[in-house]
Ligand SMILES: Cc1cc2nc3c(=O)[nH]c(=O)nc-3n(C[C@H](O)[C@@H](O)[C@H](O)COP(=O)(O)OP(=O)(O)OC[C@H]3O[C@@H](n4cnc5c(N)ncnc54)[C@H](O)[C@@H]3O)c2cc1C
């Protein structure tokens with residue numbers, strides 16, 4: 103099959119994009135590793151019970167319409183397809199049921215969304231500790247919610263998941279809020295802009311008040327966190343900026359400090375990335391359509407910069423409009439006029455971002471750990487291990503990787519990349535943007551050796 | 567006003583393992599030595615290779631220098647103050663048919679005639695004893711005791727640091743952009759300043775051909791990108807380093823249980839922007855060979871693949887020796903097997919620079935062999 107466009111990711115960005123392009127007669131392949139369409143925000147939305155929908159809220163349920171529209175179009179949608187590479191030549195490698203294939207198209211849109219920021223505190227790798235988004239994933243996909251958990255960190259998603267937990271009728275032992283005063287001051291100048299999205303602010307306030315009104319202990323201005331336990335988590339101890347300290351017994355701790363673009367596929371395809379000091383993350387350099395420096399490769403949705411589900415939809419449509427115009431399926435005037443609504447939707451959706459970015463900026467102690475805290479979980483390297491390597495003059499993420507294997511394991515640096523970068527910056531006094539990130543290589547997700555061996559890849563280009 | 571050129575007894579172009587090893591031996595002999603590296607030390611082949619420390623199966627012309635290097639590898643702490651993660655046990659190149667085994671026997675006879683007794687041919691039973699996980703299709707192997715592997719980045723950095731201990735100056739992020747005569751000296755230009763030196767050493771790896779041309783030697787060199795793949799951790803199932811006789815597969819299980827697989831198949835290298843492109847078809851081919859030799863690997867996950875830029879000569883032997891102009895020495899083009907040779911190459915080149923006769927036969931590596 104010859105496709106016009108391959109879209110990776112069936113979250114709001116990918117769904118909106120696939121639906122639009124198929125509607126205009128384009129041939130589209132939609133790949134997603136999940137077994138159901140919907141992405142992070144609308145995960146499993148076709149399949150959830152009425153009760154679970156009530157728990158997850160109306161923002162979640164409205165994803166069903168988006169999924170339905172995609173289903174009604176002739177989109178070649180392959181669920182359970184793990185994409186492990188996109189090349190500069192737009193060759194997409196993906197694996198379904200233990201079989202890998204390569205497919206190429208003139209246009210490829212990466213819509214792989216966001217991923218949770220690492221939260222390296224003492225004990226964060228113990229069983230029982232997970233990211234709040236991952237806890238939500240369990241809730242969405244199998245209705246599971248742990249009783250008596252502790253939520254720690256800050257950010258809208260943390261409060262959202264906590265309020266969903268409460269609606270599910272389980273108890274939350276405590277919410278340890280790491281929000282810090284300097285953030286509030288930094289966010290102040292953006293407050294009037296954020297007010298234009300009072301509806302979103304109100305939603306957030308509602309989550310917080312739901313938590314307040316419950317039996318949940320809320321501890322604010324937390325400055326230090328430590329997970330306790332040997333084989334598994336048994337509790338969490340904390341300290342606040344005002345000097346109060348305590349310990350809460352629990353087997354489940356959910357951490358969260360916001361989400362960052364999922365850059366692995368795009369970086370491995372040589373897409374140029376920029377550093378954001380505001381959001382403390384890398385994001386791909388894209389134009390207003392989502393085009394990158396790599397010909398024919400576009401990025402849409404939270405993978406291009408965190409803006410939320412509705413913005414992702416608009417961005418997905420914009421990316422597709424560009425492809426449709428280039429493919430000659432719509433003319434430039436139609437493209438521009440269709441784009442207008444998406445551009446203003448995008449603007450409307452992103453108004454609140456500067457305020458949120460500043461308010462919820464994860465404070466340094468939770469990004470830049472010290473001592474025996476594990477940084478690279480795959481290779482079990484601690485801050486001390488990493489610091490020792492920096493001390494002998496190995497002061498770039500790739501050098502450090504070659505020396506210590508940090509970031510070389512199965513997670514490909516997802517859990518340690520940003521932390522390693524910050525440790526180097528702190529120790530050497532250099533700017534984050536100058537330090538750079540790991541060079542990423544396929545497969546960006548582990549694939550079995552047998553699968554590679556048996557893949558139909560044609561003849562080798564260059565044999566010795 | 568333009569800054570004055572810095573001076574040195576020797577300027578080395580290229581901070582890979584060879585540049586650092588040569589620098590170490592020269593500073594130990596008391597020469598003021600500066601290494602100029604355009605990126606950072608160990609950025610290229612020297613830092614990302616498979617770490618194989620192998621004498622086994624080398625071209626006969628390379629056996630003496632490989633043997634000398636092997637002896638140096640036995641005491642890396644003495645040489646560079648670090649064990650470099652070097653582990654040795656056995657190295658095996660398995661034969662998958664009798665023809666390959668027969669050729670191996672002929673090779674061993676030739677080696678013995680030259681006085682090198684380290685290699686031998688082993689039969690299927692002995693092979694199975696050394697590696698129970700090996701496929702039944704393997705009929706025997708070429709075998710050596712004492713070869714092994716080290717950590718390439720760490721090793722190269724160890725050479726760099728040891729050279730610095732003795733006073734070598736290593737400048738990183740300093741590309742040499744032009745080389746020319748200034749009286750009896752060489753003038754070396756970089757964007758951050760010039761250098762003047764009577765002796766220039768070209769250890770620029772895959773870029774060595776370009777540097778050689780500036781120094782008056784035309785040496786055909788091709789750049790390729792040999793590829794590697796690494797798996798997730800597996801239970802220990804193989805101790806020796808393993809290769810194949812038919813194709814250039816190499817295979818080793820590291821201390822942490824991950825398995826590093828390299829093949830003779832190469833990706834595409836670009837000298838101008840330091841980049842490599844993987845060739846999925848080639849990778850698929852060599853992973854198939856790995857699976858054929860070790861069926862237990864079939865369900866193991868591959869977590870990462872990469873390639874490094876390496877220079878290849880026409881006869882796959884390095885260029886080591888004096889250039890045609892005075893004060894010029896070359897050591898580059900190691901054709902994907904130069905990591906093991908680095909300790910000995912450092913001594914050999916230092917002998918040449920000091921005007922001494924090297925104690926190893928290096929004629930086969932002579933610069934002039936490509937002249938018509
Ligand atoms: C764990 C988590 C939970 C979240 N929950 C919410 C929420 O409840 N409410 C909310 O407003 N926002 C939530 N967000 C924020 C989220 O980023 C939304 O803004 C929105 O889902 C973004 O839409 P998107 O289309 O850009 O990406 P996503 O919705 O994230 O969709 C990306 C899709 O790409 C797929 N994918 C990624 N990599 C690959 C690959 N290599 N191969 C194949 N498929 C791949 C994923 O399976 C996913 O379906 C969450 C984020 C995370 C990380």
Ligand SMILES: Cc1cc2nc3c(=O)[nH]c(=O)nc-3n(C[C@H](O)[C@H](O)[C@H](O)COP(=O)(O)OP(=O)(O)OC[C@H]3O[C@@H](n4cnc5c(N)ncnc54)[C@H](O)[C@@H]3O)c2cc1C
Nearest residue numbers: 580582583584604612615616618742771874900904905906
């Ligand atoms: C994937 C792979 C696997 C391998 N496996 C093995 C193995 O198992 N065993 C083994 O023995 N060998 C192996 N090799 C070969 C080995 O890595 C090389 O032969 C060896 O590292 C070459 O070292 P070098 O110092 O000559 O080159 P390099 O490491 O390439 O160093 C040359 C340096 O010169 C610099 N340079 C170039 N031009 C300029 C300039 N104009 N100015 C300043 N600096 C410049 C470059 O930036 C580079 O850092 C492998 C190679 C690769 C790529």
